[in-house]
Amino acid sequence: MKELKSLIQEIKDRRPRPVYFFHGEEPYFMDVFSDYLEEHLLLEEEKGFNQTILYGKELKVDALVEQLKRFPMMSEYQVVIVKEGQHLARTVDQLQAYIENPLPSTILMVNYKGKKLDKRKKLYKALAKSGFLFESKKLYESEISAWLSRRSKEKGLQCSPKAVALLVEYLGTDLSLIENELEKLRLAIGEGKPVDAQQIETYVGISKDFNNFELKKALGEKDFGKAGTILNYFASNPNAHPMVVTLGFLHTYFSQLSRYHALSDKSAPAVAKALRVNPYFVKEYQIAARHYPLKKLSGILQELRRIDGLSKGVGASGWPARELYKELMLCFTR
Template identity: 55%
Template structure:
């Protein structure tokens, strides 16, 4: 997050490099940086002749180099953006020759999503000397909430801790997906407002009381009544609460709980760091560990794997989601 912000801030200050090689699993930051360059290096008048977007599946390295070596027309620089450059993975090293002597009036942006550059090879070492290498890594769940908070803060909003956790629990760690939902919230709500779980429920359709976040908490506390109410709600609203998502989140929870039992240091700081969870959740794991001994946790993990297979129709006929949910609760509690 901070590295992406530094790249943007450097460009704002006029520090523009001839090559930006953006790669990695998290597409959100790659898109944000490339979009910023596309929007801000050239004026609207200059873009017509001096800004070009190429696609990796349609071009060769020679095509990219040929365009990059052109001189700008009536402008100080030209911008060449190569999207979907991962399609050139077999020939990407051929870009080394250009990187060794780049056209200084060209800003070449390579968007190499889902892939990695071999740090031992020439292209990585050469671009590192003359340009910017940016690896866009997937954020862990405990990092996404902080990213979400900062993103909203930059737009004049704040968000309650529970609302942030609710969004991450429901949407996962796909930043582009979360950002789309945040845009919906910002359209519906006035600026300088703290976004609450109720706002999330009313504008995104996630129930603030009946969701996987609350189910996990109820199960950890062995609160049978609350867990049963949530399961019944899921059974009545199967499209909004798919079984595969519920069983996956609970499997992750109990796998982390097993890891918790294996820790020698159960201080909140160490637990949050070791399990890669938000410190807000540490208390839930402490409570669950008292309710579920290590041996019982292992049994539950095994049962969840069986239920996951059953939910996918492996080794059995089609089973209704309501029946799967009841069986899940029975085997855990």
Template identity: 50%
Template sequence: MEDVKKIVSDLKRGDIKPIYFLMGEEPYYIDAISSYIEKNVLSEEEKGFNQMVLYGRDISVDDIVSNAKRYPMMAERQVVIIKESQDLSRTIEKLAAYAANPQPTTLLVVNYKYKKIDKRKALFKAIKKSGGVVFESKKLYENQVSDWIRRVLSGQNYTISPKASQMLVEFLGTDLGKINNELEKLKIVLPEGTQISAEHIEEHIGISKDYNNFELRKAIGALDKVKAFKIVNYFGDNPKDNPMVVTVSLLFSFFSQLLHYHGLNDKNPRNVASSLKINPYFVNEYVSAARNFPMRKVSEVVSTLREFDVRGKGVNSNAVPQGDLLKELMVRIFT
């Protein structure tokens, strides 16, 4: 995120590089930088003749070079944006010759999503040598996304409760684009200064604050069998919104962390949060669950979850409904 801020800050100051090669597994930041350049580098009057957007599936590297070597018309520079350039992955290294001697009046943006170029090869070296930018957008781990949500909202004068943030992560995963879209919806209906709560998430996004994987995990850890079975019954009635594969995966992650907790010598809350890579807000949940699930039982549950992961994907399950499998899983966990 700091690299993104620096790139945008440099652009605002007029420190514009000849090439921006934006690559990596996380498309959110690639789109954010590319969109900023598309909207802000040229004035509206200049864009008509001097800004073009091309798509990798429709062009060749030779086409990119040909367009990049054009001179701007009645403007200081032109902007050439190549979207979905990963479609040119087999030939992208041919861009090295241009990158070694780029047109000084052209700003070339290459969006290379879900892939990255080999930093040992000519293209990367040529871009760096000629003063261009190679930005790698790395996928965030699940335990990093809640902090990302908090930082994004903080910059826009909002806060969010740990539970609400966790609900978003569990429902939307690590797709920053999807999460940002939902945050934008919330900002439309909630005034600045609001702390986004679980109730807001339920009302405006449609994720149940009572019947979700976060609450299921919490109920299991507290040995609250009644609540756990209510939640899995709800999941069974709404399988499309609550796929079993996601539930089993999240429970597997929880019990794996619980196993890690049992192995810690230092169980100081700060060390637990750091070692398990969790929000300090949730530490007490793990402390309570560890009392109810000794290490041996945790190991058994991890093994059981592996079994149900396979069965949930249709192996040796004889078309058993998801709801019935989840009920059986609860029985095994609580036994």
């Protein structure tokens, strides 16, 4: 979120806006800004009288407005941060009059998490017009790897492409969780040090040998012995390796291989851009495409959908994890 960096710079330069109203589905970005504002705008000796943290569940808007209209004591600003502001949804419109004429010495931050403010509301229009409204958007899955790679560099870590892939596969799209694990790596390894798969296994707890990333690679190379070993491990640890996650991961991979066959330009840069993968992994797709022609891929994708149905009780019920993983292996070896 480039806008986030710009907003943080405003705080650094002591040019805060009187209102910051964050809404949207991604809590990470609003938490980053809220925490920065809480920590850095006021001096420690100013915070006791001039910084107030409120929670939407326990808050009435009229009481909030009364707080906002107070003047700071021995400080240039007072800071009011409303966390869990989404719980004010029914009464939040009552803020409109204040938003249209905010007190310059009060800095209001509202975290309106998990939902967007209704565009039809007068409050939305007032916030948007004044430049006080900021949408915290969820990143697409295809954007997570690039974001994680940038964030790790900002923390002084040198994550290899494989390390990034492992972290994304294991941590998913939860940016707060990713942030915590990167911080854990920074503290354990130190800034400026390379991060590889072995360190990921040691400090984050992701097996470098038994994961969906290694399963995908083994299947792409038609190393069915290794793939079978990984699937047997998954079957023995179904809670740590949910079938639904593996099926989704493999469906994405084999769908990408189908798109690869349709590309007219199969150069590494073109493939990386079209499939939204790191150029480091393009060779794996080139190898896999030789093993899986389009007709074979069509059959595999159909089987993956069938097994997904079985795992959810469609057409049959009570399939144990081990039997489902056997079915999964058969769809590649038939």
